[in-house]
Amino acid sequence: MRDFCYKCFRPKDSCVCEVLKPFDPGIKFVFLMHPKEAKRQRTGTGRIAHAGLIDSEIIMGIDFTKNERLCGLLQDPQYFPVLLYPDQNAWNSKKEGFKEELNGRKLLAIIIDSTWFCSKKMIKLSTNIMALPKLSFSGEYRSIFTFKREPHPECVSTIETCYYLIREFQESGLIEKTSNPESLMDAFKMMIKFQLQKENDRIAGLLPNTHANDYKFTKKKEIPDF
Numbered sequence: 662m663r664d665f666c667y668k669c670f671r672p673k674d675s676c677v678c679e680v681l682k683p684f685d686p687g688i689k690f691v692f693l694m695h696p697k698e699a700k701r702q703r704t705g706t707g708r709i710a711h712a713g714l715i716d717s718e719i720i721m722g723i724d725f726t727k728n729e730r731l732c733g734l735l736q737d738p739q740y741f742p743v744l745l746y747p748d749q750n751a752w753n754s755k756k757e758g759f760k761e762e763l764n765g766r767k768l769l770a771i772i773i774d775s776t777w778f779c780s781k782k783m784i785k786l787s788t789n790i791m792a793l794p795k796l797s798f799s800g801e802y803r804s805i806f807t808f809k810r811e812p813h814p815e816c817v818s819t820i821e822t823c824y825y826l827i828r829e830f831q832e833s834g835l836i837e838k839t840s841n842p843e844s845l846m847d848a849f850k851m852m853i854k855f856q857l858q859k860e861n862d863r864i865a866g867l868l869p870n871t872h873a874n875d876y877k878f879t880k881k882k883e884i885p886d887f
């Protein structure tokens with residue numbers, strides 16, 4: 662096996678840790694991962710988000726109703742647990758009454774860090790997390806993760822979700838403005854560039870290509886200049 666970075670969970674030659682400046686945003690992030698996808702590093706950004714966010718956690722599972730760690734966190738009175746999920750009645754940083762609802766508790770932001778396909782099963786089985794109040798953005802965002810092939814292209818990645826949430830909560834005064842979340846985005850951009858470069862290397866025959874006859878995998882990608 663190639664040299665591997667156990668912080669960002671990427672091969673050492675595409676490790677993004679050098680730009681990550683771990684910080685504590687004042688929100689506790691919990692990333693729920695499907696065990697099948699726990700080793701996935703191509704598109705998964707939960708590992709990088711976890712490496713950049715002090716006090717964040719990754720919990721693996723499919724059915725979380727009896728997950729000891731998660732249930733413990735949900736019962737901890739210091740937290741206000743929410744599930745990041747689109748919903749008509751979802752809270753957002755600008756919604757009236759949110760500060761009162763938080764009532765001094767720390768936001769426990771639960772994010773399903775899984776592909777659409779695997780998250781369906783997690784959502785179906787984990788009635789405890791689906792029963793939680795939902796949280797979504799007050800703004801609208803598009804992912805810069807252009808090569809992610811998900812049924813919903815407007816979905817933002819896990820690391821972008823953390824970034825935008827922190828920004829919105831800082832702007833609304835729900836958390837301190839002392840931490841700077843920019844390194845999350847820097848690491849994400851670095852990951853995208855590594856990924857696109859690898860795809861191009863594959864097309865150029867520098868790396869093994871398992872999709873050599875598929876048009877999508879033979880057209881060179883433009884590496885963004887960010």
Ligand SMILES: [Zn+2]
Binds near residue numbers: 666668669677678679
């Ligand atoms: Zn790393």
